[in-house]
Amino acid sequence: MLRIIRHSLCAAAVAGSAAAAAAPMSLQDYLALNGRAPDKHIAYGAAPSQFVELFRPAGKGPFPVVVLIHGGCWTVQFGGITQMRNMASSLAAQGIAVWNVEYRRYDEPGGGYPGMYQDVAAAVDRLKQEAAASQLDLTRVVAVGHSAGGHLAQWAASRHRLPSWSPAWVKDPLAIPQVISLGGLADLRLQAALIKSSCERDTEQLAGKPSAARPDVFLDTSPAEMLPAKIHTVLVHGEHDTVSPISTGEAYARRARAAGDTASVVLLPGGSHYDEVAATSPSWKIVSAEIRKALGL
Template sequence: MRLLPAALLLSALLSAFHARAAGPMKLADYLALEGPAPSAKIAYGAALSQYAELFLPQGTGPFPVAVLVHGGCWTSKFGGIGQLRNMAGALAARGIAVWNVEYRRVDEEGGGYPGMYLDMHAALDALRAQAGRHPLDLARIVAVGHSAGGQLVQWIAGRARIPATSPLHHPQPLPVRAIVSLGGLADLRGEAALIQKSCGRDTVQLAGSPSAARPDVFADTNAAELLPNGSRTWLVTGELDTISPPRVAHDYASKARAAGDVAEVVILPGASHYDEVAATSFAWPRVLQVIEQALELAPPRP
């Protein structure tokens, strides 16, 4: 594992100290997050939101890969890919390549169901193509999603279980079996009331409308319906998260374990929904530890 230079380590420790002293992050703090420019921007479709940013570490590689999927309540009103550059830059400094994904949201043309999910397919297909052009080790890959992005990365883990009759079926999806969900709202069926309360989103916006050909709209959209899928999921949630409270992580983990998958809950003491996703937060060292553990770069925490 790559070690930080002493000056950078001291800077990170001081930032964490000041962040803790300032208290839990709020939405305005999250929206102000920024990070370095990417190494490349790659379109995976014709729409303005169909692209991903590639961050390459220094060195020759091959590098493990973190796929980042931002949140924002599935809308374009609460930031997105720009805020995740903060985390992307920090991961690249640790020797981890980053694929930072933008996608069409429910308030954009073509977003919601099925476009948002098809964008995940296309973004991961594009990542697979980039592995032939850049030193990327796709045998070591983790998908990291925040809030609404947590729902999408948890769905990614179960893509192979989607029936061939579904518009979301992919015949050969890139396998992603390590998942880190940061304050994720993944259980569209079980958490419908919370999703409406926290984000103002209705089932039809995220899962489509029932039809004769598709009577159960959760069968191909809900991560909890696509268990077991052979994944290992870390559900990381701030102790003070009110958008996706710790109870949500524990409930999903119980479902995953009951189905036969591996799931671990990590609660960040004193942290909010926004501390979960910021490399400038006092909670970042624990989040980083989870990501590196998922990539088998760090030993499991005792």
Template sequence: MPLHAPLIASALLAAAQSAVAAPMTLDQYLALNGPQPTAQIAYGPAPSQYAQLFRPEGNGPFPVVVLVHGGCWTVQFGGIRQMRNVANALSSQGIAVWNVEYRRVDEEGGGYPGTYQDMHAALDSLQSHASQYQLDTTRIVAMGHSAGGQLVQWIAGRGKLPATSPLYREKFLAINNIISLGGLADLRHEEKLIKSSCDRDVKQLAGSASSERPDIYSDTNAADLMPNGTRTVLITGELDTISPPRAAHDYAAKAVRVGDHAEVLILPGASHYDEIASTSPAWKMILPVIRQMLGLQGDNK
């Protein structure tokens, strides 16, 4: 399914106006940072169970972007600090940001089911703090990078979780607009890519099979939790070798076949990391997508 005409026009115009830049390296990504958040709010007792709020100046209610960092599901490759770079850029646009930290596979309690339970808890915390900080949870986008792309795509399908799963929730904050930046979401069919790109075994992300849970993908694989009625935009760098454009196109095709709305945007000359650097040409293409999803009209500030 193609991008909406005004959206693709804005993205292409931004690309045409951007100077050609070398693709960002891992070291440059790891050096990304941003200002301190407005508040840091714990949603659980573990050290990694918290979210950082970036609240724009002035009076709300403010639309919200939930950011979920990547890092191959491990503490080794950065995380929430790098996402503060685009969090600051978004707050300057009048958009509140809920920047989520979570337990990763090499932290106590991380992996299955803990990492997914952290997504539940972080969004519950957003909902409970919305009034205090004037956050408009009717205008919300969840945007994740790499491993975080997998997690926000899973968030999109929470309504399809089987009632027998330990991840099942009867009530939750529905998020219908999803942006996956170089996400690796199809655990069932991208096992080899996840292993070669991140050196992660799928059982670290989906748990082990048992008589009570014979199919480990039934509650962890975003591609199995469709159709879910959400809109997903998969954005990938043209030169991304960790989550190549092929993976985005394959996922979008599956979503469209079952009746969901999925679109792909390929970033010219970009690597796996340019998409979360607010000074990159890639970001100039991503920002119009975010604004359109939030219903923000007019030119970017």
């Protein structure tokens, strides 16, 4: 019998009454998030959105690494990398390096399929070049993504499963054994209606048009089609998340487990779709604890 592990029971004890008392964060609260400036701005391409921000902890490494991928419904409309600096600042203060990824979204020149996926792949693999100079420990890496970024983080950790015909395929991608999806929308096939209602995105905008050579557009764009990926996935959802409710995480976990992977589901008591990424939210105690656990801290 498939058992979905809900960490809400222990999470409620961690968050305590503060989570119950705090009002769930709104979109406007999310858009107001920010953090300290990054330590490095590193371009991996010529386009304005082809860069990463490195948040490096003080002191001597090697440091464990969070590959952080923002959401925003795959569009430039809802912010993204700036808001992730809030999480990145807190994690860096805890001794964790953060690789904050920007990429071309569907409504930017060259974005969508395949450019968005090629960007994420290039950004993640750029870590290999930076590791020695910035004392980054690539044996301790976790991908963390929010909303649309949850989809891309799960894809990034699974892309060693890409078919060789995919334009995003590369040889020997950076290995990422664990991924934490914060309100993610990662099953592009089964969640197409939810993605449409929550983000007003069509499959074609995210996965491209089918063709004779590529009749199934989900095979190289949806992490659910790349199972088993031999990774552990943690699917985190706010109690009041209406963009990506906990049922989406449960459905993905069932599919991952049926394929032979491991997955767990975490409920954030009192949290919305935006508390998931705010270091100022009571939910952060739970989220940061999951990140630290994934890194063996």
